Amino acid sequence: MSKELIRLQDLVMEFNGERILDGINLYFNDHEFLTLLGPSGCGKTTTLRIIGGFLTPTSGRVLFDGKCINDVPPYERQINTVFQRYALFPHLDVYDNIAFGLKVAKLPKAEVHERVHQILEVVGLQGFEHRKIDSLSGGQQQRVAIARALVNRPKVLLLDEPLAALDLRLRKDMQNELKRIQQAMGITFIYVTHDQEEALSMSDTVVVMDKGRIQQIGKPEDIYNEPKNAFVADFIGESNILDGVMLADYKVKFFGRTFKCLDAGFEPNEPVDVVIRPEDIDFVAPEEGHLVGTVTAVTFKGLNYDIIVDFKGFKWLIQTTDFQPVGASVGIRLNPEDIHIMHKSEYSGMFGDYSSYSAEYDELTEDAGDEEE
């Protein structure tokens, strides 16, 4: 399971003097589903394109099975790519698109035929062999793109935001499908996305990137529960991030109160970022609360309400099924396991305040269609 397959060493990429990748060190294990996650412009697509061989890094090395492949052209790498918007060949039908790589490799006709049909079954497109590409729906084109890459039995499959162009429902289906295919074929998937939910639900390992640097590497649960800095805490899910001071191990002070927590290993009186996930907060009667605030906005989200509560001028997002009307005075209690402490970072103070709550949501959805070059 854990044999190392690809290693990136001190990757630096510059375009016209602008630093896109700033010292990426990362390794990929065999059979792993690894996701590069980050906002557009964070360098995730650039990293993928370097692994695919479409870009040569300004400095640093790409190792495949221990050998440096910096100068190996894409067509000689045992890596295939599922491109953003698929890049299917419009002059070929479904069969010829999928058979493309096999024909280039000059495989015998019978074997090409067999493998194409086999893979069509895997992606659920039997009977589509002679359909034209432009007669297929987005989801079907997506499957063809995956089949076209997988049929070559690569050691590694690179996927560059493959689900970005699909609608929500189809995206969910394809997420499960991709995970199933990855497990069935037993190959390494390196997946690029800006969708944190997608990353968390599919990956074995998530690599969070921003500004050309890796912010955190870990299992989805660890990334979510133990974010390393304010950027990760904000990007993965929603977070209320507050200024605090670590008084001693397991003791943190914020909002003028001392709370018990589960974190240790900080300097005495070290200033820290305190993360409280909106879904971990429960309302209690004002007189029983550690903190008391006023509800300023309520949005119905289906599963829960998003409630903005003003605590002494700092606005928190609280996700709860417990409805509270605007203007209500509410109390909250914080248990030690609800509080997560992070060291201060360059991102401190930039995230985790919900004063401009609606604007932030809009920004997130706008990002969805962005394409990274």
Add this chain to the structure above:
Amino acid sequence: MKKNKSLLLSGPYIAWMVIFTLIPLCVVLFYALTDVDTGAFSFGNIENLVLYLPAFWRSILYSVVSALICLVIGYPVAYYMAHCRPTAQRFLYMLVMLPMCMSFLLRTLAWVGLLQDTGIINNFLEMLGLPRLSLIRTPGAVILGMVYNYLPYMILPLYAIIVKIDNRLIEAAEDLGCNSIQVFARVVLPLSMPGILSGVTMVFVPAVSTFYISNKLGSTDIVLIGDIIERQFKQGDNANMGAALSLLLMVLVFVCTGIMNRFGSDEEGGVLV
């Protein structure tokens, strides 16, 4: 409602087409099928077409050769243009268009000045102490004239198609194991087929009916069908025969473009004729 509006807007051109294309075509057909002396209905002109078959074949041969030469010269240029920076693209585009802004007659006459026995090229050769060449009045000179005049018609449609080929398709082909030659053969060339077909058509059609180029650059025995048609109308006073020849030429052009469209029928998007 919408349909009526568009009919109204296209009305003037449709009327123009009927008056100046469709009706004249009928007149040509009428002339072709009547006797020059008696004016009676006759297949005489059609039967006499056999006499001009060699000129037809020569016209087709020369224009096919020109179209192919244009393709061989034009494709790399168009490909290069399509992969330049936008500013360079605009400059090259203008450069390709530039000769078309100059009078066709002048361009052809300029070649006479260059190629003739006492022309610039031969004078230059003599200056270098080399023997003079007989360049003008050869098939080569005629084809040169055609290539020179019609090359832009090849480059521009090719460029228009190649520039639209998505770079990701090229990357996808590389990803699937193609080296640069295979990328070209398996992706770029098939995808530029519509451009090739319209380029070839746009060179072939005017070249096959040209008369001025062969007139000026060819010898008296290199007679193309365009020359013959011109002669029938202007010197021979046999407009009926000229009409029959024009008609056959038209049929030939239709057949040739039809064959080429057949070639490209797998491709999406028709050929621009």
